[in-house]
Amino acid sequence: MDKKIFTKRLKEIIEKSGLPLREIAKRAEIDLRTLKRYCNGDVIPTARMLIKLNYALSFEADYLLQIGKYRLP
Numbered sequence: 834m835d836k837k838i839f840t841k842r843l844k845e846i847i848e849k850s851g852l853p854l855r856e857i858a859k860r861a862e863i864d865l866r867t868l869k870r871y872c873n874g875d876v877i878p879t880a881r882m883l884i885k886l887n888y889a890l891s892f893e894a895d896y897l898l899q900i901g902k903y904r905l906p
Contacts, residue, residue, distance in 0.1 A: 839897065840874035846892045847872065860889035 847857060858865040863885055870876045887894055
């Protein structure tokens with residue numbers, strides 16, 4: 834998984850949600866600082882954290898993870 838693409842897509846998903854980061858972190862039950870690290874590309878979330886983010890944001894995991902029909906060349 835390309836970290837730059839992941840970060841770009843995560844930011845896009847967050848922006849489209851219209852929710853502030855604090856609310857997303859609360860819904861996902863993760864620390865706000867951790868969410869900011871994901872958004873800055875400092876770290877890629879674990880599978881467990883991705884599930885929590887998916888629950889909070891309701892996004893297509895394939896798109897974020899660059900798999901399936903969304904895979905980039």
